[in-house]
Amino acid sequence: MLAGCGHEHQWTEATCTEPKTCTECGATEGEPYGHKWIEATCSEAKHCSECGQKEGEPLAHTWEEATCTKAKTCSVCGYADGEALGHDWMEATHQAPKTCKRCGETEGDVLLYEVPAGFTTDYEFGEFSRFNSFASENGLGGTMIWVDGSYDAISKLDLSSDMGQSMNAYVCTFVDQDNHKWFIQIDLDYYTEIDKYEELCGHSLCVTGEYTGYSQLYEMPAFVVEKIFDKNTGNIIIPTWYSEYASGR
Ligand SMILES: [Zn+2]
Ligand SMILES: [Zn+2]
Ligand SMILES: [Zn+2]
Numbered sequence: 001m002l003a004g005c006g007h008e009h010q011w012t013e014a015t016c017t018e019p020k021t022c023t024e025c026g027a028t029e030g031e032p033y034g035h036k037w038i039e040a041t042c043s044e045a046k047h048c049s050e051c052g053q054k055e056g057e058p059l060a061h062t063w064e065e066a067t068c069t070k071a072k073t074c075s076v077c078g079y080a081d082g083e084a085l086g087h088d089w090m091e092a093t094h095q096a097p098k099t100c101k102r103c104g105e106t107e108g109d110v111l112l113y114e115v116p117a118g119f120t121t122d123y124e125f126g127e128f129s130r131f132n133s134f135a136s137e138n139g140l141g142g143t144m145i146w147v148d149g150s151y152d153a154i155s156k157l158d159l160s161s162d163m164g165q166s167m168n169a170y171v172c173t174f175v176d177q178d179n180h181k182w183f184i185q186i187d188l189d190y191y192t193e194i195d196k197y198e199e200l201c202g203h204s205l206c207v208t209g210e211y212t213g214y215s216q217l218y219e220m221p222a223f224v225v226e227k228i229f230d231k232n233t234g235n236i237i238i239p240t241w242y243s244e245y246a247s248g249r
């Protein structure tokens, strides 16, 4: 099509700000497209996706203050600045476990008293050591006792030839605060968490359990562990086997 000025218009495409325009005569057709604005974000100012023109500044981050477990973080874009504060621990007491002053998170258990609740120091070691027969015959069977001391090593006792039991027992010699030795049985058979007992070697422990008789073989009174109170860490350990045994009897 020929225009009034007698030439064929040479159109340039419309842009954000200019309409379609003839390069020869400057005639225009239609309207500019107008900018296609992308809203500002934390990292970019409001800008046109077509021509890149900017308006204003990037938004400031919307900071959430750092916490024990999370760095200062922008709630809009997720950008993290710095590091988490880490917990501010207060040591465990008899009333409260190790506790973070800032967020209240706790770890472990309260510190233990010398004698756990429900147990007594009111017995003589001799009561447990003087009998050579089984506990059931001497009236001490089933007595719940506690001992305060430590052990150094756990050994595996092969009971496979004993009365047809195809099992191992984990045992140790526990030396109490009066230097008495006890033979303690941690488990009878399928216990698989022996590592956590080995980690207690040398710790200051309070162990509760059920007296099972005087072991003539080891020449020590023997009992099955019910609970171990680790005074070093405040942790309480209850053998899986024992909890099943206790609930099943
Ligand atoms: Zn033209
Ligand atoms: Zn534009
Ligand atoms: Zn941000």
Ligand SMILES: [Zn+2]
Pocket: 068, 069, 086, 087, 088, 100, 101, 102, 103, 104, 105
């Ligand atoms: Zn904390």
